[in-house]
Amino acid sequence: MPIQRRRITLTGVKPPGLVEYGFENFYLYGAVEPTTGESFFLELPQLNTINFQIFLNEFAHYYQDTLNIVLMDNGSCHKAKSLLMPDNVVCLFLPPYSPELNPIERLWRDVKDQLSWVLAAQIEELEHQVVYLQRSRRRPGGARPPDGDVDTVAPLVPRATAVGASRAASASDRWPVV
Numbered sequence: 001m002p003i004q005r006r007r008i009t010l011t012g013v014k015p016p017g018l019v020e021y022g023f024e025n026f027y028l029y030g031a032v033e034p035t036t037g038e039s040f041f042l043e044l045p046q047l048n049t050i051n052f053q054i055f056l057n058e059f060a061h062y063y064q065d066t067l068n069i070v071l072m073d074n075g076s077c078h079k080a081k082s083l084l085m086p087d088n089v090v091c092l093f094l095p096p097y098s099p100e101l102n103p104i105e106r107l108w109r110d111v112k113d114q115l116s117w118v119l120a121a122q123i124e125e126l127e128h129q130v131v132y133l134q135r136s137r138r139r140p141g142g143a144r145p146p147d148g149d150v151d152t153v154a155p156l157v158p159r160a161t162a163v164g165a166s167r168a169a170s171a172s173d174r175w176p177v178v
Contacts, residue, residue, distance in 0.1 A: 028130060029042045029055040060089050
């Protein structure tokens with residue numbers, strides 16, 4: 001149990017301590033075709049317009065042979081004026097405050113449910129767990145991939161580096177994104 005001592009400070013001012021608590025995070029950008037489950041993910045360090053532009057460019061490059069309709073919420077990075085839409089991506093925006101209409105929200109809820117009891121000592125462990133969950137999500141019966149196996153159905157691109165996935169023969173025209 002920590003030893004607590006009183007200090008005289010102004011009202012509402014917390015005295016500085018010897019230990020500052022910090023946390024690390026990463027952001028998983030994703031698109032999923034709701035009828036087939038085909039998906040595309042990209043892990044980036046922040047949620048902002050620059051990284052969303054990177055995600056759109058990678059997504060458009062990966063699915064360059066199709067016209068992709070992307071359903072999005074009204075996040076500020078989705079509607080930024082500096083955002084340049086690739087030629088093969090068309091955006092449709094959801095009404096405000098309606099996440100229940102976005103199919104990828106079910107996937108995010110699923111990922112959060114599966115990670116709720118994971119205690120990772122390092123951020124890299126959590127990243128590996130997320131990659132593992134995304135790979136196993138696409139296997140028949142939820143079977144887990146063997147160690148070192150590369151998923152060839154659902155591409156997950158951590159930190160803008162390809163994991164090694166091949167594109168399905170027929171891509172769909174609907175890709176909800178968060």
